[in-house]
Amino acid sequence: MKDEILLGDEAVALGAIHAGLSGAYSYPGTPASEIMEFLIRKSEGGKNFIASWSVNEKVAYEEALGVSFAGKRAMVSMKHVGLNVAADPFINSAITGANGGLVVVVADDPGMHSSQNEQDSRFYAQFAQIFCFEPSNHQEAYDMIRESFDISEELGVPVMVRLVTRLSHSRSRVQPRPPRKQNTLHYGIGKEWTLLPVNARRQFKLLLEKQKELVELSDRSGFNSLDLSRKNTALGVIASGIAYNYVLENYEDEAERPSILKLSTYPVPETLISELVQHVDSVLVVEEGYPFIEKNLRGILGFKEKTVLGKLDGHLPMTGELSPEIVRQALAMESRDKLYLNDFKIAARPPQLCAGCPHADSYKALNKALESYSQSNVFSDIGCYTLGALPPYNAIHSCVCMGASIGMAKGGAEAGIFPSVAVIGDSTFAHSGITPLLSAAEAQTNMTVIILDNSIVAMTGGQPTFASGEGLIKIVEGLGVKTDHIRIIEPLPKNLEKNVRIFKEEFDYKGLSVIVASRECIQEVRKKKRRESR
């Protein structure tokens, strides 16, 4: 088969297709979105396999679980914080076990390029007590997916593949393997999948019994490699994922390399680690994310008479992503010569709302409306509109997690904040805003929810939304928001005064109001125009 140029995300997707994938589900989130975008392109409208955006990560996980129950291969992909949303089915799927192969791909974002934290998904794999792969390059990302499906089917457990931004969004060449067929339909066994305590206790025991096998599997895995240097017994390095590349990058002469354990599987390969540690005096652990391997290594008692270097002792930074030069420093090598700009200060160029963005007009009207109140608070959510926190808008005061704006506005209002305002996008509303709005409608809380309906998932590149236009209004009505206080505005400069008035009317209404600011994303408008002009 011909080599292909693929993003790390796309290598995962192609690996899944060639491994006999039947169903894939996801919710958009940087840096994982490109997995599903690739799958949707290749599914030819569901003819080859099912590839579909879900309303949120929990739903995506459950849809994948249904495919696995049916005996077919399923993949669910998401960004790291998405697994928080899907944590309930994720943890419990380790108890039910997998029937058809079930692979969960999670893309972590060390350095928080596009995220609110840099949580490390390997802890989730450990928490659920399942196997986890961490690729260091594109070919491994492609190959590990097939092996993940195999392990999942052989041991009857879900398998995680952990990516990081710099692999997800790096492009390189991949050599594909011949594709294999999908599984045929074969139903799961009811008592394994019905987690009544009587069944769950038995299933959990089964999972625990598999743990030893998972460690052995890790020790045997061809993706791990141990190179012991006869010359250098002072320092050994354990490096996982792309951190392994950063170590190698710093040794132009292979003969100069220290002993290195390339670690790509979890639970950690205990025998391989022991072999390395016995060979050297001190061990440097280089890993992207939290000090996961390092904590395993140190434990409470640790390896006596050996020194462990890593993030916990400040040898490497605890925050941010690694880089070749950070690792170089940890290897006690001199830094390369480089150019310096003497006293020239480079102005920052932060991301910003596009020219003509409807959110900009919504924020202008909102800011103006709030001028009449001595105090107020705008709880925001996750999307392009979070950029409203930056100048020139400075319009929002919080952004925590998907859907938090509405729940926080209710809590804030109940604590005495007035006006208490929530700002949320249409897709984020569908993802996690419906249930808190139901709560606020039931309580008739004195607050105003502004739904910025641009009819697309904009920040992640224009994926379809589940709640927009008429459908969105019907949901809001159905949740019990009073029809008189569901207002629709068109955020345009010419409507500024009118919109300010509507905002103020609803702030002053003693109860729950929802204002839908409806205008299509300017990028989507342009894309459509380009398509039409062809």
Place this chain on the structure above:
Amino acid sequence: MKQDIILAGVGGQGILSIAFVIDNAALKEGLIFKQVEVHGMAQRGGAVQSHLRLSRDQIHSDLIPKGAADMILSVEPLESLRYFDYLSPEGIVVTSRSPFVNIPDYPDIEKVLSQIQNVKNKVIVDSMRLAQEAGSTRAQNMVMLGAASNHLILNKDNLMEYIRVLFRPRGEKLVEMNLKAFELGRAAAADGSSPLDRS
């Protein structure tokens, strides 16, 4: 043989189109490459960059180490400075001299250019004027690719082939315009006594 390139610009200037052309030309020439790009929130109207590494041999890191880049190829002058610490002291800066001003504190352009002048090897091109000459200011990225092409380890014909592949879906007119932009950039960079020191 290897070449490490930092591509720089502002979101929307078409950095990834430059990367597409170089990646595919490299694949055709049997080179190994890795190319890191920026997606998501970091992209909107802000500074964007891509690390592009070409080599005959295995490439380890996806990111270029600081002080190791052979080239900074930038569609915007201020953005070329943002990644200066990545450039090897022997490396070359190929940059546009046309500022993209979307921030209130954009520095004096003459000061920006004089910083670039301090580098040993540089090519500074009026990408705005040349792109207009080719037919659209949006073609500045291809002007800059053309300007860099004299210094890339890739065959010019292969670069041009993938410019065709990239723009063909948008019609023959756009293909021709972008090829012209490429040629104008290439000529502007090569024009003169020392190709390494043009402004």
